Amino acid sequence: MRADTEQEILKTELWWTALVIAIVTAIMLAIIYAGVVHHINPPSNIETIDPKTLHLTGEFTESNLGTRVEAGDQVTSRVVATQFAFQPQCIVVPSNRTVTLRFATPDVIHGILVTGTNVNTMIIPGYVSQVHTVFTKTGDLLMPCHEFCGLGHSQMWATVRVVPEDQFRPGPDGRASCDAR
Template sequence: MSIHIDPLEKKWIIMTSGIVLLTWVLIIYYAAVENVHPPSNVEVIDSAHLHLTSGVGGGEFMEDKLGIHRDVDGALVVTMVAARYGFYPQHIEVPINTPVKFRIASFDVLHGVLIPFSNMNTMIVPGYVSELTTSFTRLGDFPVICDEYCGLAHAYMYGMIKIVPKDNFKLTAEVH
């Protein structure tokens, strides 16, 4: 049985489908060519025992390992812990227009991290490591804001990040 479809409706459907297809193509293009992916590393960690070397994923997030360092390939890596009510380390400094890999774990409840005017935005779920690589394109000081409700003092949970010119950037401490 055929149904009654007006010629205008037919045009409208074609146009709408075209828009949907276009968005699909754009997203596939940026994923395949520009490497735009959501933070999705599916890596587990024992959030309750971040301070110990034993346990799943142990050692990486111990207090003396937190901060910015270069990995074996020379890429910048920020290792960070989110816990009520702060990010540790509380201050970081990174160069502009340089890919920085963040690895973040929660010590307690659900948190999020948001740096305004950047693509730095990820949930920090207890039991999982959040990993995200991004470049910052604006110089200056920005807050590192917890963007998921984590308790009554949630609005006070933030750190600071300083984006500096590439020439001014120096690693203050080598951490391995």
């Protein structure tokens, strides 16, 4: 091969390398922009819990599941993911308010997403998964398990009922459920 042809090929390869570096940089900047300006970050809560006793003591006992307005007007929903159901199967949350979703599982790895939102997390035995978000649209949103967890995986889904803030009326104990509506 002639030297000038070889030089041309080398020039093209260097040009392409520079372009790829520019593309990766642009994507990284877009991700940083989404995180810093729009507060869109991957859930990064690290909190352990004993999967063998989570239903017996602590915040994931049956009576404490669902949505609750806590100190500082903080809306928190607690859900247990088991093979092959969510407990409770429906949670009600207000729109345009910061909501904290907390999940735990006593059995295998599950995962959730809430359709039409950026809520998406894994639920791993031994850990509490936590997601903060603001639901801007009202209505019933599907929340399926998105991590294959066994033969009944396709039957495992729940509903997130987003209601206008003025229609979100928790009881005297601060609890709100889909049944009460």
